[in-house]
Amino acid sequence: MERFEDVLAVGGRSNSLGRAAEVLDVVRADPSRTDELFACISAEDPWVRMRAVDTFEKLVREDPERGRPYTERVVSDLTRSPQASVQWHVAQLVDLLELTGAQRTGAITWLRERLATTDVDWIVAAQAMTTLVSFVEGGHVDAADLDTLLAVQETHPSASVRRKATRFREALRERT
Incomplete structure (x- = not known):
């Protein structure tokens, strides 16, 4: 080839x-x-x-x-x-x-940076939220910290991202 x-x-x-x-x-x-x-x-x-x-x-x-x-x-x-x-x-x-601990820390920081603003592509926001939820489930991210980022994404220009952020917030609240 x-x-x-x-x-x-x-x-x-x-x-x-x-x-x-x-x-x-x-x-x-x-x-x-x-x-x-x-x-x-x-x-x-x-x-x-x-x-x-x-x-x-x-x-x-x-x-x-x-x-x-x-x-x-x-x-x-x-x-x-x-x-x-x-x-x-x-x-x-x-x-x-x-990931090693240091790699996971770097990845989490990078994912958080994506979600700290609504000036992020909708598909990036959607996948960053999904991955951080997985990290919460794995015990690597605090749910309250993610909740703050999800609240930001509830104001994203994309309706799809807003719906996903709301669903994730509801699911996280049910876990606690």
């Missing part, structure tokens, strides 16, 4: 995943190409980055151990991306990967 960056460029400038499923099949069969896939998350083309991070997240969701060698880079490098489609998947990945 050709270079992943070239394959992931197929689909052009659209939210289409193009040939990303082919890349996933190749990486499943040949784990030695995972580095190449991960490198595409930092490609110059934002559409390649979107397809690459989506493919990587699917790989890790299937087999979290496959993501282990990349955990530090997810937390330290990918959290710096301003691209919403990368941030959304990073929020998913930090819930899928086994």
Whole structure:
């Protein structure tokens, strides 16, 4: 198969995943190409980055151990991306990967920063809330702290985010 960056460029400038499923099949069969896939998350083309991070997240969701060698880079490098489609998947990945205490602290800080404002893409807000709720359930985040952030998201421009924030707040209150 050709270079992943070239394959992931197929689909052009659209939210289409193009040939990303082919890349996933190749990486499943040949784990030695995972580095190449991960490198595409930092490609110059934002559409390649979107397809690459989506493919990587699917790989890790299937087999979290496959993501282990990349955990530090997810937390330290990918959290710096301003691209919403990368941030959304990073929020998913930090819930899928086994994090050290320091990595979890960094991930939680990053997620909180996303939710401290309504000036955040709706899909990033939705996934950051979902992941922080998971961290509350795991005992890594205080429910009261998350409640404050959820209250902020109840004023988000997206009705979907507002509804999700309200549902999460209600669920957290029921737990206490």
